[in-house]
Each structure stands twice: as C-alpha cells, then as structure tokens.
Amino acid sequence: MNILFIQVDQLAASSLRAYGNAWCRSPNLDALAAQGTVFENCYCNFPLCAPSRASMATGQLCSKIGAYDNGAELPASIPTYAHYLRAGGYETALSGKMHFIGPDQFHGFEHRLTPDLYPADFSWAADWGFTGQRDTNDPRSITLTGPVKSNMQIVFDDMVTEEAVKFLRTRTDPRPLFLQASFTHPHEPFMCQREYWDLYEDVDIPPPRVPRLGPNEHDAHSLRTLRDFGMLDAEFAEEEIARARRSHFGAISYIDARVGEILDALDASGQRDNTAIIFTADHGEMLGERGIWFKKSFFEDTARVPLIMVLPGRAPARLSMPVSLVDLLPTFVGLAGAPAPVEDLPGTDLSTATDDPDRAIFAEYLAEATPAPILMIRQGPFKYISSEADPVLFFNLDADPEELTNLANDPAHADTLAIFDALRDTTWDRTQLAKDIRLSQRRRVLLRKAMAQGPETRWNHGEDPGQDVPWYRGKGGYNDWAFAFEPEDRTQD
Numbered sequence: 001m002n003i004l005f006i007q008v009d010q011l012a013a014s015s016l017r018a019y020g021n022a023w024c025r026s027p028n029l030d031a032l033a034a035q036g037t038v039f040e041n042c043y044c045n046f047p048l049c050a051p052s053r054a055s056m057a058t059g060q061l062c063s064k065i066g067a068y069d070n071g072a073e074l075p076a077s078i079p080t081y082a083h084y085l086r087a088g089g090y091e092t093a094l095s096g097k098m099h100f101i102g103p104d105q106f107h108g109f110e111h112r113l114t115p116d117l118y119p120a121d122f123s124w125a126a127d128w129g130f131t132g133q134r135d136t137n138d139p140r141s142i143t144l145t146g147p148v149k150s151n152m153q154i155v156f157d158d159m160v161t162e163e164a165v166k167f168l169r170t171r172t173d174p175r176p177l178f179l180q181a182s183f184t185h186p187h188e189p190f191m192c193q194r195e196y197w198d199l200y201e202d203v204d205i206p207p208p209r210v211p212r213l214g215p216n217e218h219d220a221h222s223l224r225t226l227r228d229f230g231m232l233d234a235e236f237a238e239e240e241i242a243r244a245r246r247s248h249f250g251a252i253s254y255i256d257a258r259v260g261e262i263l264d265a266l267d268a269s270g271q272r273d274n275t276a277i278i279f280t281a282d283h284g285e286m287l288g289e290r291g292i293w294f295k296k297s298f299f300e301d302t303a304r305v306p307l308i309m310v311l312p313g314r315a316p317a318r319l320s321m322p323v324s325l326v327d328l329l330p331t332f333v334g335l336a337g338a339p340a341p342v343e344d345l346p347g348t349d350l351s352t353a354t355d356d357p358d359r360a361i362f363a364e365y366l367a368e369a370t371p372a373p374i375l376m377i378r379q380g381p382f383k384y385i386s387s388e389a390d391p392v393l394f395f396n397l398d399a400d401p402e403e404l405t406n407l408a409n410d411p412a413h414a415d416t417l418a419i420f421d422a423l424r425d426t427t428w429d430r431t432q433l434a435k436d437i438r439l440s441q442r443r444r445v446l447l448r449k450a451m452a453q454g455p456e457t458r459w460n461h462g463e464d465p466g467q468d469v470p471w472y473r474g475k476g477g478y479n480d481w482a483f484a485f486e487p488e489d490r491t492q493d
Contacts, residue, residue: 001312002177002275003085003335004266005328008255009049009097010187010294012284012301013042015252019306023206024249025199026256028263029308032279036310037317039350043324043378044283045363047295047302049118049187050074050099052282052325057081057098057107059329059345062364063428068437069367070118071125071444073102079342081329082108082178088338091175093167096160096182105461109180112461113163115471117156117184120459121451123474125444126368128437136478137188137229137294142236144483145190145247147197151485152470154193154254157183161258168265176336177271181262185255186285188294189482190243192250199253200246207241210402212291219406220390225296225369241288248287276335276351277310280325296369298376298385298393299403303363311335311351322378323350324361362427366437373433377420384420388430394420 013019016026018033019040045055046062054067057080067074082092086108093111099118100107118124148154164181171177215223215232226232236244259279266272284302286292295302307323309331327347333340334349346362360379372389381398394408394417407413424430451457456465463469472481 001335002271003090003179003332004262004275004277005178005180005332006259006262006277006279007096007180007182008186008279008281009182009184010283010285011252011255011281011306012287013040013304013306014301015249015285015287016306018308023200023203025203025253028256028260029279029306032277032308032310035316036277036308037314037319037350039307039309039323040318040320041322041378042280042305042307043303043322043361043363043376044281044305045324045326045361047283047297047363047365048367049282050101050124051364051367053099054101056282056325056328059326059341059347061326061346061362062366063373063433066436066440067101068440069124069126070099071101071122071448072440073122074100074104074107076102076104076107080108081332082106082180084108084329084333084338084341085178085336086110088333088336089175090178090336090338091171091173092178094180094182095164095167096180097156097184098180098182103459105459111167113167114156114159115461115463115469117152117471119472119474120461121457121474122444122448125441125448126366127441127445128368128371129441130368137231138479139231139234139236140479140483141188141190141293142234142240142244142288145240145244147194147247147250147488148191149193149486149488151189151191152472152481153184153187153189153191155470157185157255157258161261164262165265168262168269177275178332178336183255183258186248186251188248188285189485190245190247190251191485192247192254194488196250196253196257197246200249205242205245205249207238207245208288208290210290210404212288218290219393221365221370221374221387222290222292222297226292228369229294231291231293236288244293245287248285273312276312277308278328278331279306279308280328281305282325296365296367298363298365298374298383300397300401303376309350319353319355321353321356321359322361323348323353323359324363360423366433373428373430373437375424375428375430377423377427379420379423382416382420384417384424386421386424388434392417 385393
C-alpha cells in the first residue's frame with residue numbers, strides 16, 4: 001500500500017477533539033480519527049524539533065545516534081524509514097520541514113519537494129556552558145499574537161501543501177509511494193489568518209487548567225527554562241493569554257484545512273483506498289499551563305502528541321497503551337513489507353500491536369537549559385523523570401493528570417520508584433552520556449566558529465552559499481525573523 005505521513009509541529013494531543021478537546025475546529029483531523037486508530041498515549045522521544053524528528057526517522061533514541069539538540073548532526077550512516085522503504089521498492093518524497101542537521105539533506109528520500117525552514121548547519125548547537133541571552137522563545141510570543149495577513153510560517157506551509165498536492169496529482173511512477181508532508185504550524189509565533197481567527201469568534205476557549213505558578217512552586221528544570229528564555233518574571237494579562245491561545249487554535253484550523261487539500265488530492269489520484277494515512281506531531285505545546293509556554297519539558301502537554309493511523313480495511317479503534325514516535329519506523333516497515341531493520345530497535349509495529357498497558361516507553365531531553373541529561377520513562381499510570389542535576393519527579397497520571405503531586409519522596413511509592421531507577425540504569429549510562437554530549441558540544445561550537453570565517457558554506461537543500469532565501473539560516477536573531485509578518489489589510493473594517 002501507499003503511505004501518506006502527515007506531521008505537524010508543536011501540537012499537544014490535548015488540543016484535538018479526538019483527545020477530548022471541546023472547542024478545536026479541525027473537521028479533517030476529526031474525520032481521520034473517526035476512521036482510524038487513535039493512540040491515546042503517544043509520546044515524542046525528545047520534546048524539541050530536530051532531535052524528535054531524528055529519533056522518529058531512525059527509530060532510535062537520540063542518545064544512541066548523537067542527535068542531542070537542534071544543532072546536532074543526524075549521521076548519514078544511520079538508516080531512516082525512508083531508506084528502508086526505498087530499499088523495499090517505494091518511491092520516497094518529502095514536502096516540508098524535517099530539520100535535518102548536516103550535509104546529508106535527503107536521508108533516504110528520493111525527492112525533496114521544498115527547502116527546509118531552518119538552518120542545516122550548527123547554528124543552533126547547544127552549549128551547556130553558555131550563560132548569555134538566548135534568541136529564541138521570548139515574551140513576544142504571547143504579547144504579539146492574533147490575526148495577520150501572512151508570515152513566514154504561513155508562506156512555508158502553503159508551499160508544503162502546494163508541492164505535496166502537485167506531486168500527488170502528477171506522479172507517474174508505478175512503485176508504491178511514501179510521501180511525508182511535514183508542516184511547521186501550529187509552532188509559535190501564535191498568529192493565524194483572519195478566516196481561522198474568526199472560527200473562534202464565539203468560542204469559549206478556557207484559560208490554562210493550571211494557573212501560573214510562583215518560582216518556589218516550579219520544578220528545577222521548569223525554573224531554569226523560564227529563567228533562560230526570559231519568561232520567569234514575565235506576567236501576561238488575561239487578554240494576552242486568551243489571544244495567544246485563540247491564535248494557536250486558529251493555526252490548528254489552518255493546518256487542518258491544508259491537510260484537507262492533501263487528502264482531496266489523494267482522493268483525486270484514485271489511491272485513497274490503497275493508502276495508509278498516519279498523522280502525528282513532533283512534540284506538544286504547554287500553551288500557558290503553569291505559566292509555561294513552548295516545549296522542552298516532559299509535562300503531558302509537551303510530551304504527549306496525537307497519533308492517528310487510518311489503514312485500508314481496518315475498523316476504527318482506540319488504544320491506550322503507551323507508544324512513542326520511535327514506533328513509526330517499524331510500523332512503516334511492517335506496512336510496506338520492507339526489509340527488516342539491520343539492528344535492534346526499541347519500537348514496535350503498531351499496525352499489528354495489541355493493547356499492552358504495561359509497556360514502557362522512553363524519552364530524553366539533552367539540549368539547552370540543562371546541565372545534565374533529563375530522562376523520562378512512562379509505564380502503566382506512572383511517569384518518571386530523572387536527572388543528575390535535579391530532584392526526581394514521579395507522577396501517577398491516573399490519579400494526578402495535571403502532574404501536581406510529586407510522589408518521589410512518598411514512602412508508599414518507594415518500591416515502585418526503585419523499579420524505575422533500575423529501568424533507567426539499564427537503559428542509559430548517564431555518566432558516559434553526559435561526557436559524550438559535552439564533547440559533542442565543544443566540537444560543534446568550534447566548527448560553528450570556524451565556519452563563520454571566510455567564504456560562506458551552506459548545507460541546506462538546493463541552496464548556494466550566500467543565496468538570499470526567506471527561510472531562517474542562522475543570520476541575525478531568530479525571533480526577529482520569526483516575528484516579521486505582513487499585517488492585515490484593515491481598510492475594509
């Protein structure tokens with residue numbers, strides 16, 4: 001069968017109706033959920049863009065492949081699902097963002113239909129020793145929101161849609177197809193076009209479930225990230241929070257419409273009945289919960305993502321077992337009948353999986369705003385978060401879905417906590433991992449400084465050194481680029 005894989009950026013599972021949301025306007029995604037299997041507890045393996053996609057593409061944790069942050073290379077020698085499917089006789093095509101870091105910008109895809117949104121070099125290499133001001137994720141994301149005529153993200157995702165639709169309508173290759181359409185919405189900045197803003201004109205979007213916490217109420221990692229990105233002392237008016245949240249849902253509705261265009265093109269190709277459709281996100285978005293925005297943590301709104309799978313001839317279903325994005329590679333291989341992976345992988349083929357509520361899944365955060373690896377395990381009702389730098393966090397999600405009660409020091413849970421400690425130690429060598437990350441950072445910081453001297457080189461797909469493109473290439477501040485937008489034409493108001 002053909003495989004259409006649709007991925008979005010920074011979408012929490014809790015934001016969709018398929019996961020209990022009552023106000024989101026996403027009819028195309030709602031229809032997919034009604035037709036397919038909804039995985040109720042799917043997690044990203046790294047709550048940050050590039051590493052999440054690298055682990056997903058290779059079916060391996062980032063600690064195993066060295067993809068430690070948004071400026072860490074995905075080695076060309078590690079097979080991805082595109083390699084396996086291509087080896088199995090598939091035509092492989094990518095339209096949109098994959099955030100590959102390094103000179104290999106294909107990683108098994110025959111066709112790249114668009115450029116990427118972000119730099120492919122080491123511009124964003126993390127440095128645990130950095131103490132200066134960061135140029136991403138600042139208060140403008142909450143104070144500068146609402147309807148716009150256009151911005152770079154809208155231009156990019158319109159292009160992603162146009163190229164994917166054109167490809168589906170014009171391809172003549174007789175081989176089965178694997179097409180990945182990968183969008184940057186609803187990633188901040190929280191802006192959307194008027195038609196999607198207006199969808200929520202009379203919709204009561206509630207405020208965050210958990211109000212802003214004080215500094216003494218945050219866990220150690222949340223406190224660091226808030227401080228590092230200039231958000232700790234930022235207090236936003238209720239109206240600002242409401243506008244940002246409404247804009248985010250407007251962006252979800254915008255993406256839903258783009259997904260509808262791609263599905264229409266699939267229908268027009270006559271291949272819908274022979275195509276598996278998979279929808280997910282690379283990570284979630286806190287959207288003001290606890291006073292936290294963006295990602296880079298393991299709270300449910302950041303780590304738990306939607307996963308919907310529509311398979312030809314398969315009845316709708318819902319599965320509650322924990323799964324994660326590293327399960328996608330073995331799933332795609334299973335659907336395609338492609339060659340088996342050449343190495344042991346932690347994932348499983350979800351197209352044949354039965355519900356296993358005791359399954360354990362693993363995730364990591366190894367990038368900026370931490371001095372040590374942060375490791376997460378989800379098994380049964382429990383979520384366990386461990387770092388050499390911070391106290392352990394241990395939550396029972398069944399009893400405490402908002403993760404407000406840390407059970408790590410509760411004597412009644414000491415035996416259970418010890419089981420998770422042991423599972424952590426059999427999964428990760430924390431001391432060696434920290435050494436490897438620090439060495440990788442030192443290498444890449446040096447390379448970044450060296451590459452800034454002399455004639456420019458550029459790894460991004462289809463671009464010449466020094467070529468002027470509208471996408472961010474590490475020149476100037478990211479926020480200044482992200483918040484450049486075309487305002488609405490208000491002359492008709």
